[in-house]
Amino acid sequence: MLSTLSSLSGRSLSRSTLYENIKTGLFVYILLRQTLKAKRHIQARGLFTTISEIHRWISQEVVLLVLRLPSAKAKVEEEMGKAKLDIENQLVPKGPNVVRHLYLPQEGQSLEWILAEMDKMDQEKDGADWRHGRISGAVYHGGDDIEKIIVAAYQRYCVSNPLHPDIFPAVRKMEAEIVAMCLRMYNNLDGAGTMTSGGTESIIMSMKTHRDWAREVKGVTEPEIIIPSSAHAAFDKGGAYLGIKVHTIPVDPITRKVNLKHVKRAINSNTIMLVGSTINFPDGNQDDIVGLGALAARYKVGLHVDCCLGSFIVPFLEKAGLAGGNVQGKYKLEPFDFRVKGVTAISCDTHKYGFSPKGTSVVMYRDAELRRHQYYVLPDWSGGVYASPSLSGSRPGALIAGTWAAMQYMGDKGYLESCRSIVTCARTIAERITTSIDELYILGSPPASVVAFASSHPQGTINVSIAAVQSFVGRSAK
Template sequence: MPGSSRVPVSLRNLSSYKDAAVRRNPTLVLNFEILRNLVFIWFLLRHFRKAIRQLRGRGILGTLGSFYAYLWRNAYGVFLNLPGIRSKVQGQVDVALKKLEDRLVPKGPGVTRYTELPKDGLSDEQIKEILKELSELHHADWEKGQVSGAVYHGGKEMLDLQSEAYRMFAVSNPLHPDVFPGVRKMEAEIVAMVLDMYNAPPSSGAGITTSGGTESILMACLAARAKAYAERGVTEPEMVVPVTAHAAFDKAGHYFKIKVHHVDVDPMTLKVNLKAVARLVNYNTILIVGSAPNFPHGIIDDIAGLSKIALRKRVPLHVDACLGSFLVPFLEKAGFETQPFDFRVKGVTSISCDTHKYGFAPKGNSVLLFRTKKFRQYGYFVTATWPGGVYASPSLAGSRAGSLIAGTWAALMKVGESGYVASCRDIVGAAKAIEAGIRDKLHPDLYVLGEPQVSVVSFSSKTLNIYELADEMNAMGWHLNALQTPPAIHIACTRPTVSAVDKFLTDLEKAVAGVKARGNEAAQRDTAALYGVAGSLPNKSVINSMAVGFIDTLYKA
């Protein structure tokens, strides 16, 4: 009707209903208003505390820089997702992945693909013949020492011994210690030997074995998170790690919802900045981390300095010695300079050590050490309510291969302390020779990053595209590790490298000359193209897409 309200009667009467409710029960409305205000105040305080922690940890300039990087990264991400741009970028990614697939996945005449079970099982002779063919597929010459890291070979005699150990314990599983008591004994002895190497307190030191360095790091972070929750009620865990710490710490942050603060290293020493670490430690910090040494540059962080921070702030300190493993404990006995890094440093509460690197154990074995048994227990999983019975495990895995434990035990027993000292002398000696060769013969074209103390030598250039140099060395049969921030490449010396030092330096000198001769006009090859793009993009989504595609390619039969 003309002049009547267009608002429904139910809404027109809402105000009167509310007024009536207030008259009937004013306390209820008052309590609601108080609750609403308290929630609002809690929300403000929560985010205010986060802002204060950010400012305290990064400073005003650092916070503004992080905010700018965040905006620039996201703005570039929006740009990459524009319709015309997205299709073009995806096309280039697809081309790159197709080239990768052609290189990794065997195809063509003479290649047999097995994508379903054979109707009838093959004979032993047929299987052995296929295995022989697979082992002979084109691969890098690691036997000649031309691969950085990757293969930590203990020699043919060691391989034969480990193969026999595998055979003897092929069906064993440490999940059932009553069925396989020998495996239980060997695993406990492996932990005890590594604890002794790292000078753990005899009465309280403890440890577990894992499937590798990544799982050791994951378990160290998980135990620290559980400890902080149980003892301090921390529900928003954070950890402080050097930017050079292993990516497994970021993996732990991703899996276990731990915020990871990355701390820059000193531009000269490449050791983590202690002042920056101290500023970032707060109530929510569950762990701080140092490397002995780090993977990119082979530098040992100032563990004693980190220990002082850990003790002062009452926070656990983890030392990642996965790469240092069976080298850093023997540096002094082998005649090399060393620095404090193990449990003799009071603030160190856990250490990861890969037996399958310089311990020459079979791939798939690492040890995680704790200062106390109680700390180790924070990583356990136990359930007493499962219908299948009481279930308990010390690490992420349930069933594990007892054969790997047998192979690891055999390696440690065969090499012994004197053997590991000699191995340290040879391998670190090779790294020192490569470092000296680069400094003496290839300066100023190349320079060594920092003062490496163990097996890794990282180098870069101010005059050459270092990634072009990596591709040139690759063409000569060398497989080195490309690094970023700053651009560099490194070689991680192993036992096969010891006899290849002279060839490495000779080939490196030739590669430098080759890159200089071609100049900037040459077409970029794989490493230079990939890392050139990665370094120029503020948003890494394109590189992430390529990495995901790479993993998918690995599972193409």
């Protein structure tokens, strides 16, 4: 009897010990895992930046806690209501002749009525005069002639959908030709790509492609990318959508290029992709793509070059004789396309300086094998085989047709002349600011179509005389 009890007690003790060992092992595993994550984070962001992020997070949590108090909540709702009304008044057409149409009409309206109603809305809201170059960015207009070409192509294919290539083979052909033309512009005869709805989708698709590639080839389950602080917000958006951690690296305040030493320090076994821009959106400068490419090749990770804004400008700078910059060596374009070792993907917006209809872009890959990871295929769906190259299922074939028509209409010569005209204008503005307004200076050495300036005053204030502005405007106009 005693022997049996002793045996049972021993087994119970053994199970208890085993249970405790499992708990201890699990705890150690979680501790080591979280420690490794923290180490990688601090390595990528730096100790002071990490401390700043923790401080900001704590501050936000405290503010959110305070805002839950009834008195604070009521005050916030009141202020938010005022802000919403103010935004609505600024953005929504209003006036004595403008009627808000919140319900379907009982009877369908005529074309004449529809156009007249649009006229009322346009007249009541004072919009920027973009047709005469009175705004910076936002609208990329190739002129009235190309507008007619696009409208004609859109009308012809207004109901087409490349999701059904058997019904609309012409649209699929045009899409393939657009991608092929862009690949050749970026010096890749053997690459592959797809069209998307814009630069944001092109970037997100590249992130998805590199994520799935790294998971299959390298076994990465907690993907991370490394971007400059000047990179487009689409990379952060893609990280939020796709569960990819984004490390943001500061740019040099003088050159406006990303700090390569910091990028190198941030690379770890979870890194799937580096990012560089030619050109970036905030100030029009170019990252060191050759340097980033060397890092990408060395550590066997992807490198996405964001040319959404450079689009149909940077590929033509060399032909236009503008890639070398000016005699002082400023505004020089460095290598950036698929000729650079390490570059695996490039995004190019056709709806910017390609002058195609808004809502079109191209994402390109070094080879078709990498592009394979972008596709989504569901072979056993009850509705049949479902496959799509990008986020959208159905896509407007009319936009593809409009893009193809715009590119055929402009041709190599048209884009070359456009590049020369736009970049010459941008550099004239930069030179005028540099030589005429001592209170301002140009950020970095922008090689293409975007110029940004800042105050040279230590406190960042700008005090430019009216005479200097009038002189600058007058000479620039000439």
